[in-house]
Amino acid sequence: MRPSSVPAAADRPSARPRTRGRTLALIAIVCAALNLRLVVTSLSPLLATVGEEFGFTAVVVGVFGTLPLIAFAVFGLVTPAIMRRLGPEATAALSMLLTGAGQVVRSFAPDTGTLLVLTGIALTGAALGNVVLPPLIKQYFPDRLAALSTVQMVAIHAGALFPPLVAVPLAETMGWRFALGAWSVLALAAALLWALQGRRVRRDAPAVAASGRRSGAVPADGAGPEDAAGAGPARPIWRVGTAWRMALLFGMVTWNVFTLFTWLPALLTGAGHSPAAAGAMVSLMVGSSLLFGLVAPTLTLRAVNTFPIVALGLTGYAVGYLGVAAAPQLAPLWVVCLGLGTSLFVVTMTMINARSTTARGSAALSGFVQGAGSGIALGGPLLFGLLRELTGGWTASYALVAGGSLAVAFVVAHVERTPWTIEAAAAAAGGRPG
Structure with missing residues (x-):
């Protein structure tokens, strides 16, 4: 017997939070989200160029494709603990600082090993940002979850779309090192914004806490007492079956997202397209995903049954893969289909807030789903290249x-089709997974 659920309705607040501090938070969320895929998509179109200079093979390309998943797996699981220690705003600032610094220094890498390590530093920051943004949205905008999930999705896609579109032309003009390092400005700007937001929260915390005690209200903007985020799940997240099913679904979606980010340029250049055209196809895939994803957060938050949404995206993946394999000359058509599949990443990220009722529940679920899911997805890009070699x-x-x-x-999507909340699942009687 499944626990009772609290279906999430988009943009339906139980208590409307104060607006103070939310403008800066909104700008900081957008700037941070711009960097979450940029670290990957700014490098993948240049791997052929870098590979010629450094002399690495298809297996090494697969390692580059797997590296984001390693970072997301490790730091997805530990980010909730970092958030408890530093606070969500400071964690977001740290994530963007690591991302920006990693992007700058990797542009000076002298060899393959150094490039891998420095890319790993940048990806560590992106991994922290992946986990901390959903609970920050839950914390600052509990009354606007669908709208802010859409804003976050647009920013993530914009950060993924433009680098592959301009990477090869920029590298041809300024060199691949400049084409890699120039994007660090966005991450460093986001780090500054979150540092300013954290300073504001620390400055206003005593006054907000006193105001909350006088009114009996619980602050919703993260500037208040410790319990403002809610109690969170009643038992460890890894003991909740819903969390494992969501992690597996997230893992399979992420498996394909990063396989395509890594290998789609190689698949298309191998079929006769130019490197610039292949990079443009990655941008087309991301742009298509952006268009489909504009409605995904609202549909997901309102859905009584999420299976049709996920099944549609999986069908897009299947058609896109078959088309690229059988008729690569029609690449734009198949890439649009792959974009429909890639929009499932938006769906699974939105599920994190749709299936939690508190900011702490969102943080716990975000860390586990992204950490365990990324661990599940580790084999995708590497196995894709290894099978090609074999x-x-x-x-x-x-x-x-x-x-x-x-x-x-x-x-998994069929089994996990009903939006039970993680708090309800964790509180299920008898201690059995929910």
Whole structure:
């Protein structure tokens, strides 16, 4: 027997929070979200160019594709603890500082190993940001979850869309090192904004806490007492079946997202497209995902049954993969289909807030789903390239890496189709997973 749920209705607040401090928070959320995929998509179109200079193979390209997932897996699981120690605003500032610093220094990398390590530093920051942003949205905008989830999604996609579009032309003009390092300005600006927001919260905390005690209200903007975020799940998140199912679904979606970010340029250049055209196709995929994703947060938050939404995205993936394999000359059509599938990332991220009722519940679920899910997805990009090396063709890669993951995601999406909240699942009687 499943626990009772509290279906999330988009933009329906139980108590409307004060607006003070939310403008800066909104700007900081947008700036941080711009950087969450930029670290990956600014490098992937340049891997062929960098590979010629450093002399690495397809397996190393797969390692670069797997590196984000390693960072997201490790730091997805530990970010909630960092947030409890530093606070969410300081964690967001740290994440952007690491991202910006990593992007700057990796542009000076002298060899493959150094480039991997420095890219890992930048990805560590992006991993922290991935986890901390959903609970920050829950904390500052509990009355605008659908709207802010859409804003975050647009910013993430914008940060993923433009770098591959301009990376190759910029590298041809200024060199690949400049094309990598120039994007660090966005991350460093986001770090400054979150530092300013954290300073404001610390400055206003005593007054807000006193105001809350006088009125009996619980602050909703994160500038108040410790219990402002809510009690969170009643038992460890790893003991809740809903969390594991969401992590597996997130993992299968992420598996394909990063496989495509890593390998789509190589697949298209191998089929006769130019490197610049292949980079433009990555941007088209991201842009298509952005268009489909504009309605995804609202649909997800309002859905009584999320399976049709996920099934539609999985169908887009399947059609896109088949098209790229069978008729690569029609790449724009298939890339749009892949963009529909990639928009599932927005759906799974929105589920984190849709299936939690408190900021602490959102933080716990965000960390676990992104950490465990990214761990599940680790094999995608590396296995895709390894099978290519072993078989001399892409057939096994398409069949096992793409087809197998889509089949698993379809089954999990059907099982986890009803939006039970993580707090309700954790509080289920008898201690059994919810």
